[in-house]
Amino acid sequence: MDRARIEAFLDRFIDFAAGATTIGLLAVADRSGLSRHLGEVGGGTIEDLAEGAGLQSRYVQEILSGLAAAGVVDYDPGTRRFDLPAEHALFTSDESSPYFMGGFFDVLPAFLGQIDGVANATIHGGGVVFEQFGEAVVRGISRSHSPSQRTFLLSRWLPAIPDAVPRLQSGIRVADVGCGSGTVAILIASAFPKSRVIGYDVSSRSIATARDGSMTLPNVDFEERGVEDLPLDPPFDLITTFDVIHDLTDPLGGMRRIKDALAEGGQYLMMEPNASSRLEDNLSPRGAMLYGTSTLHCLTQSLAGGGTGLGAAWGRQRAEEMAAEAGFGSFQPLVEISNKFSSFYLLTR
Numbered sequence: 586m587d588r589a590r591i592e593a594f595l596d597r598f599i600d601f602a603a604g605a606t607t608i609g610l611l612a613v614a615d616r617s618g619l620s621r622h623l624g625e626v627g628g629g630t631i632e633d634l635a636e637g638a639g640l641q642s643r644y645v646q647e648i649l650s651g652l653a654a655a656g657v658v659d660y661d662p663g664t665r666r667f668d669l670p671a672e673h674a675l676f677t678s679d680e681s682s683p684y685f686m687g688g689f690f691d692v693l694p695a696f697l698g699q700i701d702g703v704a705n706a707t708i709h710g711g712g713v714v715f716e717q718f719g720e721a722v723v724r725g726i727s728r729s730h731s732p733s734q735r736t737f738l739l740s741r742w743l744p745a746i747p748d749a750v751p752r753l754q755s756g757i758r759v760a761d762v763g764c765g766s767g768t769v770a771i772l773i774a775s776a777f778p779k780s781r782v783i784g785y786d787v788s789s790r791s792i793a794t795a796r797d798g799s800m801t802l803p804n805v806d807f808e809e810r811g812v813e814d815l816p817l818d819p820p821f822d823l824i825t826t827f828d829v830i831h832d833l834t835d836p837l838g839g840m841r842r843i844k845d846a847l848a849e850g851g852q853y854l855m856m857e858p859n860a861s862s863r864l865e866d867n868l869s870p871r872g873a874m875l876y877g878t879s880t881l882h883c884l885t886q887s888l889a890g891g892g893t894g895l896g897a898a899w900g901r902q903r904a905e906e907m908a909a910e911a912g913f914g915s916f917q918p919l920v921e922i923s924n925k926f927s928s929f930y931l932l933t934r
């Protein structure tokens with residue numbers, strides 16, 4: 586036995602546990618309103634912050650102590666103040682920031698809540714169905730994706746697709762498949778009133794949320810319908826999927842259906858987790874997070890439906906192969922708009 590290796594792994598293990606408990610503390614701070622209050626006032630003593638946020642001071646003390654130990658907030662022993670740096674507030678408190686991580690505070694506890702089901706499926710097969718993860722996952726997915734969609738969809742992502750913006754301005758048919766709470770469809774419909782946008786999703790909870798958010802817009806509809814039943818006639822000029830393909834029971838079949846539903850010259854924008862198809866390229870904390878969230882949610886809900894279980898880390902190379910298998914004429918990674926979390930691909934018929 587290598588003693589140094591044992592000690593080093595002990596430190597790594599403390600990091601794992603600290604990561605999990607810090608997400609737990611941030612989830613409590615998020616749901617109790619402490620993070621929002623800290624974002625508004627910047628900081629204070631335990632007493633100031635408990636009173637200002639209307640919370641129990643003993644809890645506030647323990648939560649902030651943990652967050653100080655984790656480096657989320659700064660602590661000054663002289664003044665006994667806890668301060669949230671403005672740069673960190675982007676992640677914890679500012680729901681409009683593209684760095685906002687509030688979605689994790691909903692989805693990670695909900696994923697961990699299904700460990701028994703995932704373990705059972707690991708032994709016997711099958712999986713945990715999407716709806717079993719509950720309301721927190723629909724809310725969390727929306728809170729994870731919507732801030733960056735609101736910041737970048739119209740300003741960067743759509744302009745990266747050749748001719749898409751003028752075509753949207755003149756009026757085309759658009760589908761957002763696996764639309765979740767509908768942010769993308771609503772943004773496109775609001776910005777391009779001559780275009781008609783339809784959001785499709787199999788989750789009734791998601792479709793209900795999307796309809797609530799789009800009441801006054803005449804050019805957007807939401808339908809509870811899976812990609813496998815995507816209407817073919819009339820065809821769509823632009824189809825988008827944001828973090829959907831790897832969740833599907835039949836990803837290749839879904840991609841084929843999208844290709845068949847595209848008009849001649851139609852474009853398909855696919856956003857998927859940024860990963861390589863080769864495990865050896867993904868051996869990093871980001872890879873650990875991706876395989877972890879995949880096992881606890883993406884993979885299991887695909888296998889629950891008897892699916893192929895592509896997994897969230899299926900990666901660029903596999904995406905390109907499957908695009909060819911599905912019959913797309915071209916596959917182009919849009920590296921200029923890809924980021925640490927997500928890769929964008931443009932596919933055409």
Ligand SMILES: C[S@@+](CC[C@H](N)C(=O)[O-])C[C@H]1O[C@@H](n2cnc3c(N)ncnc32)[C@H](O)[C@@H]1O
Pocket residue numbers: 715726727730731762763764765766785786787788791810811812813826827828829832833834
């Ligand atoms: C990770 S969420 C992404 C939601 C949304 N696109 C966003 O950016 O927030 C994946 C979505 O795919 C939906 N989905 C799963 N299987 C589907 C299918 N066969 N057809 C259409 N949507 C599906 C889920 O219900 C879920 O809303």
